[in-house]
Amino acid sequence: MAIVELHGLRKFYGGRDVLSGIELAMGDGELICLLGPSGCGKSTLLRIVAGFIIPDAGQVLVGGRDVTKLAASKRQMGMVFQSYSLFPNMTALDNVRFGPRVAGAPKAEQVKRARELLDLVGLSSHEAKFPHQLSGGQQQRVALARALAVQPQVLLLDEPLSALDAKVRLQLREEIRRIQRDAGVTTILVTHDQEEALSISDRVAVMQGGKLLQVATPAEIYRRPADGFVARFIGSGAVFAGRVERGHVRVGSMLLRADASATHADGSEVEMFIRPESVQIQAHDGELPDGTVAGTLSESVFLGGLTRMRLTLEGPDNHSLWADVPSEHAEGFKPGHKLIAWWEAAAPRVMPLSRE
Amino acid sequence: MNRLGVGGWAILVVAALFFGTPLVLTAAFSFWEGGDRYGFEVYGLLWNSPKLFEAMALSVELSIATVAALIVLMVPAVICMNLFAPKLRPLFEFIATLPFVVPAIALVAGLSALITGPEWLIGTPFYLVIPYFFIALPYAYRSIDVGLRSIDLATLTEAGQSLGANLGQIILMVVLPSLRSALVGSALLTLAVVFGEFTFANVLLFHTYSVYINEIGQHEVTAAAALSAASFLLTWIAMLGVLIAGGGKTGPSGVR
Numbered sequence: 001m002a003i004v005e006l007h008g009l010r011k012f013y014g015g016r017d018v019l020s021g022i023e024l025a026m027g028d029g030e031l032i033c034l035l036g037p038s039g040c041g042k043s044t045l046l047r048i049v050a051g052f053i054i055p056d057a058g059q060v061l062v063g064g065r066d067v068t069k070l071a072a073s074k075r076q077m078g079m080v081f082q083s084y085s086l087f088p089n090m091t092a093l094d095n096v097r098f099g100p101r102v103a104g105a106p107k108a109e110q111v112k113r114a115r116e117l118l119d120l121v122g123l124s125s126h127e128a129k130f131p132h133q134l135s136g137g138q139q140q141r142v143a144l145a146r147a148l149a150v151q152p153q154v155l156l157l158d159e160p161l162s163a164l165d166a167k168v169r170l171q172l173r174e175e176i177r178r179i180q181r182d183a184g185v186t187t188i189l190v191t192h193d194q195e196e197a198l199s200i201s202d203r204v205a206v207m208q209g210g211k212l213l214q215v216a217t218p219a220e221i222y223r224r225p226a227d228g229f230v231a232r233f234i235g236s237g238a239v240f241a242g243r244v245e246r247g248h249v250r251v252g253s254m255l256l257r258a259d260a261s262a263t264h265a266d267g268s269e270v271e272m273f274i275r276p277e278s279v280q281i282q283a284h285d286g287e288l289p290d291g292t293v294a295g296t297l298s299e300s301v302f303l304g305g306l307t308r309m310r311l312t313l314e315g316p317d318n319h320s321l322w323a324d325v326p327s328e329h330a331e332g333f334k335p336g337h338k339l340i341a342w343w344e345a346a347a348p349r350v351m352p353l354s355r356e
Numbered sequence: 357m358n359r360l361g362v363g364g365w366a367i368l369v370v371a372a373l374f375f376g377t378p379l380v381l382t383a384a385f386s387f388w389e390g391g392d393r394y395g396f397e398v399y400g401l402l403w404n405s406p407k408l409f410e411a412m413a414l415s416v417e418l419s420i421a422t423v424a425a426l427i428v429l430m431v432p433a434v435i436c437m438n439l440f441a442p443k444l445r446p447l448f449e450f451i452a453t454l455p456f457v458v459p460a461i462a463l464v465a466g467l468s469a470l471i472t473g474p475e476w477l478i479g480t481p482f483y484l485v486i487p488y489f490f491i492a493l494p495y496a497y498r499s500i501d502v503g504l505r506s507i508d509l510a511t512l513t514e515a516g517q518s519l520g521a522n523l524g525q526i527i528l529m530v531v532l533p534s535l536r537s538a539l540v541g542s543a544l545l546t547l548a549v550v551f552g553e554f555t556f557a558n559v560l561l562f563h564t565y566s567v568y569i570n571e572i573g574q575h576e577v578t579a580a581a582a583l584s585a586a587s588f589l590l591t592w593i594a595m596l597g598v599l600i601a602g603g604g605k606t607g608p609s610g611v612r
Contacts, residue, residue, distance in 0.1 A: 099519035
C-alpha cells in the first residue's frame with residue numbers, strides 16, 4: 001500500500017503529445033478511476049505507472065520512491081488486464097501462485113496464499129481448472145487474485161470489466177470494490193464507462209487529449225464538472241454556449257435562467273450545462289413566464305420510474321433540452337406537444353467557454 | 357458421410373488411390389524375390405546390415421541436432437521479433453521463404469565454397485546441420501510463429517512482468533509450455549525434412565539414411581523399395597504426431 005504521485009508526466013508518439021503535464025497524487029488505499037474516451041491517454045498513463053512505458057518527461061513516485069525508470073518486474077504492482085491474460089498452461093491455483101513462485105517463496109506458502117486468494121474471490125472449488133475451463137468472469141477473478149498474490153504496492157486494473165457481459169460486469173464491479181477495500185490496496189482503474197467510474201471510485205480523473213481535465217469525487221464531478229467536456233462526458237444533459245447577461249445566459253434570442261453573476265462578468269463567453277433531473281416541464285398554454293423557455297417535445301425515452309424527454313427549443317438553432325419526468329406524469333405528453341420548461345437558477349453549471 | 361457428401365468421398369477415394377497405389381505397389385514390390393516368389397528376404401538382409409543402422413543413427417543424430425539448433429535459435433528470435441520488433445515480420449517471412457526458392461544444389465555449392473570453420477564441425481557429418489537448419493527453417497519458423505500468434509504473447513509477457521518475473525522466467529514458465537504443439541510440430545517436420553534430404557548429404561559424401569537408400573538401390577532394388585516404403589511410413593507417423601500434438605485439448609502444457 002502506498003501513496004502514488006505522478007509529476008509532470010509527458011509522452012510523445014509520432015510527434016504528438018499523448019500525455020502532457022500529468023499531475024496526480026493518490027492517497028493510501030484510494031481507488032481512482034482514469035476515465036475518458038478512447039485515445040485520451042488513460043491506458044498510456046496506466047502503463048507508465050506499471051513500468052511498461054518510460055515517459056519522456058516527469059516522475060512516478062510510489063511511497064516517495066522514484067520508480068520512473070524501474071523495470072516493471074521490480075515495481076511490485078499487480079495488474080489486471082482487459083483480456084484476462086491468465087497463463088494458459090497453468091491451473092487457476094498455479095496462476096495465482098505464479099508471483100510468489102518467481103519471488104522464491106516456499107511452495108507451501110505459495111499454495112497457502114493462492115488458496116486464500118482464490119477463496120477471497122469465491123473460486124476455491126475451481127483451483128484445478130485451466131483458464132479455458134473458466135468463464136470470463138471467473139477468469140477475471142483469478143486474474144485479480146493473481147495480482148493480489150504479489151501483495152502489490154499498487155493495483156492496476158486496465159478496463160478489467162470491458163470484456164464481460166452486463167450482469168457479470170455489475171457483480172464483479174462490486175466484488176472488486178469490496179476486495180480492494182478489504183485489502184486496502186491503492187488502486188488505479190482505467191475505464192471508459194462513466195457509470196463504472198462513478199460507482200466504484202473514491203475519485204475520478206477525467207482525461208481528454210492527454211490531459212487531466214478534472215480530478216474529484218464522483219459526486220463533485222457529476223455536480224460541478226470543470227468544463228463543457230467533463231459535463232458532456234459524465235452523465236447526460238444539455239450544454240448551451242452563450243454570453244452572461246445580468247447573471248443569466250443569453251443563447252441567441254433565449255435568456256436562460258442561471259446564477260452566474262458572482263462568477264462571470266456580464267458579456268463573458270460561457271457554456272451553460274443543465275442536467276435532465278433539474279428541468280421541469282408543463283404544457284404550454286400560450287403564456288411564457290419569466291425564466292421559462294418554450295419548446296416542442298421531440299422524443300420520449302422510458303427509463304422505468306422516469307421518462308427522459310427531449311424538447312426542441314424554439315428558435316433558429318434548434319437547441320435541445322432534456323428533462324426527466326416521473327413516468328406517470330410523462331404519459332400525458334406526446335411528441336409534437338408544445339411545452340414550457342424551467343429550472344432553479346442555481347441548477348445550471350455555468351463554465352468558461354471551452355476552446356477545444 | 358453426410359458432412360463430406362458423395363462428391364467429397366469420391367474425391368477422397370480418388371486421392372487415396374492416386375497417392376496410395378504407388379506406395380502399396382512399392383511396398384508389395386519390396387517383398388518380390390524373383391519370378392513369382394514373395395517373402396521377407398530383403399527385410400532380413402536389411403536387418404542384418406550394419407550400414408543401414410549407422411545411416412539411420414546418423415540421420416537421427418542430425419535430426420536432433422537440427423531440431424535443437426532451430427529451437428535454440430528460432431524460438432528466442434521469433435519471440436523477440438513478436439515482442440520488440442513486429443515491424444521486422446516481413447523480413448523474417450522473406451528469410452523463411454528463401455530456402456524454398458534457392459535450389460538445394462546451389463545451396464550446397466555455396467556452402468562448400470564459403471563455409472570454413474573448426475575441424476570438429478566442418479570435418480564431421482554435423483556440418484550438415486548448417487544446410488539442414490536452412491531447409492527446415494520455413495517449416496520451423498511458420499510453426500513457431502503460428503504458435504506464438506495463438507497466444508497473446510505481449511499481454512502474457514506484461515502479466516508475467518507485473519508479477520515480478522523476468523523475461524527468461526516468462527519464456528521458460530509460460531511461453532514455451534504454451535508452445536508445446538508448435539514446438540512438437542516444428543520438431544517433427546524438421547525430422548521428416550532431415551530424414552528425406554538427399555542432395556546435401558550425397559554431394560558432401562556423408563552416409564545418411566537417404567544416401568543409403570540410393571546406394572542400396574543401385575544393386576538391390578527391392579531393398580530400396582522397402583526402405584522407401586519405410587520412409588513414407590516414418591514421415592506419416594511424424595505427421596500423425598503433428599496432428600495429435602496440435603489437436604489435443606488444453607492441458608498442463610498445451611494451448612487451445
